[in-house]
Amino acid sequence: SETLAYSMYSKWIQSWRDLPLKINFWNTALRAEIKATKPFLRTSEFLWQEGHTVHATQQEAEGEVAEILEIYKKTVQEELAIPVITGKKSDKEKFVGAVYTTTMESIMPDGKALQMGTSHFLGQNFSKPFEVKYLDKNNTETFAWQTSWGVSWRLIGAMIMVHGDDKGLVLPPRVAPIQIVVVPIYYNEQDSARVNDAADKVEKILKEKGLRVHVDRRDQLTPGFKYNEWEMRGVPLRIEVGPKDVDKNKVMYATRHIKQKKDLAMESISSEIDEILQKIQDEMFEAAKKLLADKTTKTSEYSEFREAIEKGTFVDAGWCGKRECEEKIKEDTMADIRVIPFDSGNSGKCVYCKNPSVTNAIFGRAY
Numbered sequence: 466s467e468t469l470a471y472s473m474y475s476k477w478i479q480s481w482r483d484l485p486l487k488i489n490f491w492n493t494a495l496r497a498e499i500k501a502t503k504p505f506l507r508t509s510e511f512l513w514q515e516g517h518t519v520h521a522t523q524q525e526a527e528g529e530v531a532e533i534l535e536i537y538k539k540t541v542q543e544e545l546a547i548p549v550i551t552g553k554k555s556d557k558e559k560f561v562g563a564v565y566t567t568t569m570e571s572i573m574p575d576g577k578a579l580q581m582g583t584s585h586f587l588g589q590n591f592s593k594p595f596e597v598k599y600l601d602k603n604n605t606e607t608f609a610w611q612t613s614w615g616v617s618w619r620l621i622g623a624m625i626m627v628h629g630d631d632k633g634l635v636l637p638p639r640v641a642p643i644q645i646v647v648v649p650i651y652y653n654e655q656d657s658a659r660v661n662d663a664a665d666k667v668e669k670i671l672k673e674k675g676l677r678v679h680v681d682r683r684d685q686l687t688p689g690f691k692y693n694e695w696e697m698r699g700v701p702l703r704i705e706v707g708p709k710d711v712d713k714n715k716v717m718y719a720t721r722h723i724k725q726k727k728d729l730a731m732e733s734i735s736s737e738i739d740e741i742l743q744k745i746q747d748e749m750f751e752a753a754k755k756l757l758a759d760k761t762t763k764t765s766e767y768s769e770f771r772e773a774i775e776k777g778t779f780v781d782a783g784w785c786g787k788r789e790c791e792e793k794i795k796e797d798t799m800a801d802i803r804v805i806p807f808d809s810g811n812s813g814k815c816v817y818c819k820n821p822s823v824t825n826a827i828f829g830r831a832y
């Protein structure tokens with residue numbers, strides 16, 4: 466909350482020695498969302514973090530805005546395995562209090578755009594009304610430069626949608642609470658003892674590597690039931706240990722993101738497991754990148770633009786920079802400018818008015 470933070474900042478900050486001031490809040494926010502709520506995406510109360518920083522110079526504040534967006538991008542891509550497009554919002558779509566808003570955007574399998582996080586350059590828009598000022602090295606009273614930024618549990622919603630399938634969750638290994646589930650398989654007392662011993666051994670190897678592992682020792686349930694349950698819960702890797710595996714001193718493993726089963730020698734578990742998990746993480750990211758590429762249409766024809774939006778894709782198209790075109794497009798197709806990518810090209814003419822374009826922009830329909 467800007468109001469809460471900046472009224473305190475104006476009291477805390479006196480001199481250049483107090484800067485930069487960077488504070489992150491982990492909290493919940495309440496918004497007047499009553500209709501058409503969606504779990505994680507649009508809820509009246511949501512969990513998020515919001516950062517609010519104060520700097521002596523414009524350059525330093527803008528550096529912070531860029532650095533935070535880069536951290537967000539890295540986190541979402543490397544941990545959640547979701548590719549994002551980073552860039553700026555248009556003036557119409559930026560945070561009203563900001564000089565400009567940078568954003569990361571992605572597209573979901575249903576073709577809707579999702580804003581994954583924003584980082585705002587506030588300039589002196591808040592420091593002036595809230596009197597966030599400091600004495601500089603020459604003892605001159607100066608208004609500070611500010612930023613704010615945030616991501617919410619919406620990212621969890623994105624992860625569920627991008628990777629999940631009809632069987633349930635599919636979690637990337639980096640963030641899965643249980644990375645590996647071990648299922649012992651036996652049908653009589655005699656096998657039970659040696660299979661469970663082998664499962665214990667596997668657990669020990671994996672725990673020693675610092676991995677999050679769970680052995681499903683529930684006696685009353687069949688292996689098939691357990692497979693289904695852990696698949697639904699999205700555990701990325703399952704290791705099966707049966708009597709025949711014990712005989713051969715090996716295990717079987719099955720991945721959640723792609724249906725496949727492979728043998729793994731007991732003595733190779735320790736040396737190969739990291740690579741197996743990393744491969745899952747990489748393949749999930751590649752699949753999500755393909756989704757983003759497949760759901761992005763590049764065109765300079767407005768008829769094609771409309772069709773693509775109707776079909777549920779991003780559209781990469783030229784824009785003249787005028788709000789009027791942005792509004793007409795929105796009225797006509799319910800699509801808005803999601804992001805003007807940092808690396809956007811310029812196809813030469815505005816997809817709507819056909820006048821010269823100042824940049825390309827990514828259009829899409831949002832949740």
Ligand SMILES: [Zn+2]
Pocket residue numbers: 784785786787790815816817818819820
């Ligand atoms: Zn135009």
